[in-house]
Amino acid sequence: MAYMFFGYFAGIIAITAILVVALRNPVYSALSLLVMFFHVAGLYITLHAEFLAAVQVIIYGGAILVLYLFVVMLLNVNRDDRYHSQWRVAAFVCIPLSIEFLVLLSGGIGSAHRAPASLSVEPYISNNTLAIGKMLFSTYLFPFEVASLILLVAMIGAIVLAKRDIGENNAKHMTRAPGAR
Amino acid sequence: MMVPVSYYLILSAIVFLTGVVGVLIRRNIIAILLSIELMLNATNINFVAFSDRLQDLGGQVFVFFTLTVAAAEVAVGLAIIIALHRSKSTINIEEFNLLKW
Numbered sequence: 001m002a003y004m005f006f007g008y009f010a011g012i013i014a015i016t017a018i019l020v021v022a023l024r025n026p027v028y029s030a031l032s033l034l035v036m037f038f039h040v041a042g043l044y045i046t047l048h049a050e051f052l053a054a055v056q057v058i059i060y061g062g063a064i065l066v067l068y069l070f071v072v073m074l075l076n077v078n079r080d081d082r083y084h085s086q087w088r089v090a091a092f093v094c095i096p097l098s099i100e101f102l103v104l105l106s107g108g109i110g111s112a113h114r115a116p117a118s119l120s121v122e123p124y125i126s127n128n129t130l131a132i133g134k135m136l137f138s139t140y141l142f143p144f145e146v147a148s149l150i151l152l153v154a155m156i157g158a159i160v161l162a163k164r165d166i167g168e169n170n171a172k173h174m175t176r177a178p179g180a181r
Numbered sequence: 182m183m184v185p186v187s188y189y190l191i192l193s194a195i196v197f198l199t200g201v202v203g204v205l206i207r208r209n210i211i212a213i214l215l216s217i218e219l220m221l222n223a224t225n226i227n228f229v230a231f232s233d234r235l236q237d238l239g240g241q242v243f244v245f246f247t248l249t250v251a252a253a254e255v256a257v258g259l260a261i262i263i264a265l266h267r268s269k270s271t272i273n274i275e276e277f278n279l280l281k282w
Contacts, residue, residue: 021203033215
């Protein structure tokens with residue numbers, strides 16, 4: 001049963017991941033990524049990470065993907081999307097990576113069936129959200145605060161980058177680079 | 182009746198390699214950002230699989246932080262794309278050679 005669920009989710013994830021790269025229209029790529037996010041959330045549920053599954057659907061599927069689709073439709077790009085002209089360099093990088101992947105795959109399967117190392121952890125609490133909250137606010141309190149700082153900086157940075165005329169009046173008298181707008 | 186953790190590693194490696202290939206061969210900047218999302222999700226699958234296998238919630242907390250960083254990256258990246266599109270009215274990456282020497 002577990003194998004069946006894993007096979008379904010893994011198959012859909014792999015197929016849609018390849019479709020994200022292969023499809024030419026960015027809207028289709030984004031929608032295929034949405035399907036992949038939902039199936040990753042399903043995979044999280046089979047791994048007993050219910051809170052992360054909900055967060056995955058809400059943040060990735062709800063916020064990030066909508067932002068992508070918004071930008072795609074704002075910029076109105078669905079043309080001239082061939083592959084990069086430096087695809088030889090890409091192949092030169094990717095083929096060793098693929099070979100390494102295959103080597104690791106052929107060598108490492110048998111050794112992964114060992115029992116996990118005995119860690120001194122308390123038994124898994126059935127309430128996943130409660131356990132994550134307790135851990136987040138005790139052990140990982142400082143990284144949690146740093147994450148809030150990252151979000152603040154990203155918000156200010158996005159506003160400054162995307163807004164058209166911040167500092168425009170001040171920069172008017174300065175010399176402008178010939179490539180600037 | 183547990184799926185061995187190597188299966189999750191294989192799935193995550195496939196998704197990550199797809200993301201790397203996408204970053205390298207696509208010319209659309211939005212497609213490149215989508216491929217970066219693929220790579221982030223591949224690492225998240227690894228984190229959750231090992232968190233379940235080792236019965237340690239630290240992996241899930243790290244996925245939480247990865248989500249935060251991904252959200253920040255998307256916000257800043259899309260703002261950069263909008264600024265680029267405003268300056269050159271294209272998002273084809275081969276048109277941008279301002280920093281090339």
